[in-house]
Amino acid sequence: MNRPISQSKSLYFDYPKYGFKRAPEQEGLTSVHPVVIVGGGPVGVTAALELARHGVRSVVLDDKDTVNEGSRAICIARHSVECLQQLGLADRFEEKALAWTSGTSYYRGKPVYRLQMPHSDTDRYYPMYNLQQQYIEKFLIDEAHGNKLIDLRWQSRVTDVEQDYTGVRLHVETPEGKYTIDSNYLLAADGAHSVVRRSLGLALNGEAYEGRYVIVDIQMASDYPTERRAFFDPPSNPGLTILIHRQPDNIWRIDYQVGEDVDEEKELSEDNIRRRISAVLEMIGETGKWQLEWWSLYKAYSLALDDYRHGNILFIGDAAHLVPIFGVRGLNSGFADAMNAAWKLAWVIKGWADEKLLNSYSPERRGATLEVFENAIKSTKFMTPPTRGHHLMRDATLSLAVSNAFARPLINPRQSQPYTYMDSPLTALRKRDAEFECGPGAGAALLDFRFSVTESLLDHVGPGFSGLYFSDSGVVDAQLSGLCGELRVGNVQFALTVITRASPVPGSSSLLLDVDGALFSAYGAGNGTFYLVRPDRHISARWKEIKIDEVRQVFARTLHGGTNE
Amino acid sequence: MSKQLSEEQLETALEMLAVGINGVGREKESLFLAKLCLVLANQLGDIDLLEWAIDQATVDLM
Numbered sequence: 230m231n232r233p234i235s236q237s238k239s240l241y242f243d244y245p246k247y248g249f250k251r252a253p254e255q256e257g258l259t260s261v262h263p264v265v266i267v268g269g270g271p272v273g274v275t276a277a278l279e280l281a282r283h284g285v286r287s288v289v290l291d292d293k294d295t296v297n298e299g300s301r302a303i304c305i306a307r308h309s310v311e312c313l314q315q316l317g318l319a320d321r322f323e324e325k326a327l328a329w330t331s332g333t334s335y336y337r338g339k340p341v342y343r344l345q346m347p348h349s350d351t352d353r354y355y356p357m358y359n360l361q362q363q364y365i366e367k368f369l370i371d372e373a374h375g376n377k378l379i380d381l382r383w384q385s386r387v388t389d390v391e392q393d394y395t396g397v398r399l400h401v402e403t404p405e406g407k408y409t410i411d412s413n414y415l416l417a418a419d420g421a422h423s424v425v426r427r428s429l430g431l432a433l434n435g436e437a438y439e440g441r442y443v444i445v446d447i448q449m450a451s452d453y454p455t456e457r458r459a460f461f462d463p464p465s466n467p468g469l470t471i472l473i474h475r476q477p478d479n480i481w482r483i484d485y486q487v488g489e490d491v492d493e494e495k496e497l498s499e500d501n502i503r504r505r506i507s508a509v510l511e512m513i514g515e516t517g518k519w520q521l522e523w524w525s526l527y528k529a530y531s532l533a534l535d536d537y538r539h540g541n542i543l544f545i546g547d548a549a550h551l552v553p554i555f556g557v558r559g560l561n562s563g564f565a566d567a568m569n570a571a572w573k574l575a576w577v578i579k580g581w582a583d584e585k586l587l588n589s590y591s592p593e594r595r596g597a598t599l600e601v602f603e604n605a606i607k608s609t610k611f612m613t614p615p616t617r618g619h620h621l622m623r624d625a626t627l628s629l630a631v632s633n634a635f636a637r638p639l640i641n642p643r644q645s646q647p648y649t650y651m652d653s654p655l656t657a658l659r660k661r662d663a664e665f666e667c668g669p670g671a672g673a674a675l676l677d678f679r680f681s682v683t684e685s686l687l688d689h690v691g692p693g694f695s696g697l698y699f700s701d702s703g704v705v706d707a708q709l710s711g712l713c714g715e716l717r718v719g720n721v722q723f724a725l726t727v728i729t730r731a732s733p734v735p736g737s738s739s740l741l742l743d744v745d746g747a748l749f750s751a752y753g754a755g756n757g758t759f760y761l762v763r764p765d766r767h768i769s770a771r772w773k774e775i776k777i778d779e780v781r782q783v784f785a786r787t788l789h790g791g792t793n794e
Numbered sequence: 795m796s797k798q799l800s801e802e803q804l805e806t807a808l809e810m811l812a813v814g815i816n817g818v819g820r821e822k823e824s825l826f827l828a829k830l831c832l833v834l835a836n837q838l839g840d841i842d843l844l845e846w847a848i849d850q851a852t853v854d855l856m
């Protein structure tokens with residue numbers, strides 16, 4: 230990352246300083262921690278907060294003394310905001326972030342595609358928000374600093390990791406010397422250059438793409454709405470591509486593709502960056518003053534580990550996978566990794582689930598990565614065509630799209646979507662699933678549904694497993710209440726939400742009134758329909774008409790990692 | 795195999811394509827042909843037939 234020579238500080242963000250504190254291990258106090266997380270980036274801290282939500286302690290080690298600087302995520306998808314909501318951070322996020330639903334793609338100055346992400350009154354969150362990653366990290370870290378179950382250790386670099394059948398030992402370097410720390414489990418959230426990965430001799434496999442982009446943030450007052458703008462072969466970057474996004478604090482991100490033959494040093498000189506940005510701004514009719522915040526060079530990769538679990542070590546976020554920025558999936562996937570790994574680990578550590586539950590982490594989240602790759606490869610090939618043939622067909626598509634509607638969907642940037650754990654060992658009873666005509670299927674993320682400005686379905690889902698029961702009368706019979714009692718694990722209640730079209734039964738707090746039947750329709754539900762929901766709000770299984778025995782079996786199977794014993 | 799052109803229509807098609815290529819000029823020839831292929835592929839509505847057509851066009855490029 231580069232900042233203008235005249236400016237050592239950010240124009241808008243006060244980077245916090247996190248001090249070093251001596252670790253108990255440096256005072257001779259040794260213990261085996263249940264979980265150590267390497268990396269206090271957004272994914273590592275999310276995992277720590279989710280573990281804490283389930284009552285599990287963790288130590289987070291990070292080599293920096295502040296949040297990540299420079300070229301990082303800005304586009305955060307609805308599903309990630311739902312994760313933040315689960316951690317109690319969505320309000321802070323929404324207050325600062327810019328929500329958006331649409332975008333325009335241009336070819337040689339002509340609009341050729343209008344991106345319109347579905348959004349209705351029943352959606353609590355927008356499909357996409359723009360917020361600089363450093364804000365998100367700050368919200369997460371502030372929350373973690375206030376949580377007694379999280380021991381965040383800054384300026385603590387992990388240099389090596391060893392694992393045997395009893396657990397994991399980490400070697401840590403700090404400003405006041407080295408120490409070792411032992412843990413039962415390790416979450417590797419140490420990003421693209423993961424030391425944990427290297428210590429285990431593991432490599433990321435996949436593809437690197439040809440195109441390079443210069444990523445620039447500038448500060449500029451403009452009232453252009455928040456939407457994604459993509460320019461193909463524009464006058465200010467002939468033959469290449471430009472992307473523009475608005476961010477809070479009058480910050481604008483301008484990504485422009487550079488040719489294969491450019492001299493990197495010259496291209497990245499401050500004078501050249503200013504010249505290039507001026508040309509882009511002139512092209513889009515921005516005539517006001519602007520200042521450079523920073524710039525960097527980006528190259529796209531689709532790389533992943535073959536397995537995200539190695540013994541007692543789980544890889545999450547960029548340590549497990551690197552995905553191209555087009556389609557905005559890096560951090561969005563990382564959040565889902567963290568939530569997935571953390572609840573499973575917590576339930577195993579608490580003794581509420583069998584260790585086999587952890588076997589489902591890699592198939593679920595690596596499956597998600599492979600789907601991300603499929604989409605990201607398409608959008609990356611469109612943004613930076615790798616061959617002459619791809620280039621020609623891309624231009625043919627854009628040129629046709631000026632007047633032919635059939636070609637326009639090919640320009641869709643395929644923004645991040647939550648993944649359905651279709652092939653997971655935890656996803657059960659597909660035959661029951663097939664009885665539904667619509668609604669979120671087994672393995673899918675719960676579909677939120679807003680009832681008022683401040684209340685939606687997600688508010689009714691519990692910290693552990695939950696059930697959604699659709700009932701015409703709103704009455705819960707003795708068998709179902711008995712089942713809810715049985716499905717209580719440790720001190721975690723099974724949270725039953727009853728959705729009814731009838732008047733609420735007095736005294737029932739978990740009863741949702743669905744007067745016009747919209748929630749029934751969205752879930753494809755009839756009288757007696759039941760959805761079993763996991764702690765990460767993915768659906769384990771669903772029944773058009775509840776079968777108490779089957780719910781019991783699916784629940785037990787899930788806690789055994791999808792096996793029968 | 796879907797409906798084919800008659801010999802007479804094929805001759806007309808040949809002429810139309812030649813005129814089309816000449817009309818856009820050498821510089822835009824590739825783009826024009828790529829667009830044409832995409833329009834026709836969409837109209838064809840048959841991915842296997844498209845694959846077959848690509849194979850036919852690929853052989854004997856002397």
Ligand SMILES: Cc1cc2nc3c(=O)[nH]c(=O)nc-3n(C[C@H](O)[C@H](O)[C@H](O)COP(=O)(O)OP(=O)(O)OC[C@H]3O[C@@H](n4cnc5c(N)ncnc54)[C@H](O)[C@@H]3O)c2cc1C
Pocket residue numbers: 267268269270271272273290291292293297300301302303304305362385386387388418419420421422423424444527545546547548554557558559560561562563
């Ligand atoms: C230009 C750009 C734009 C992007 N835009 C988007 C977007 O719009 N949407 C999106 O979803 N994603 C986007 N991403 C991806 C996103 O930034 C990453 O996916 C995200 O940062 C991953 O978070 P992480 O916590 O896994 O890793 P990181 O953010 O890399 O955090 C890893 C942490 O581990 C620490 N660490 C590393 N090694 C050690 C060690 N040995 N010991 C201790 N600590 C260590 C690091 O200091 C760091 O704090 C973008 C990325 C780039 C580069």
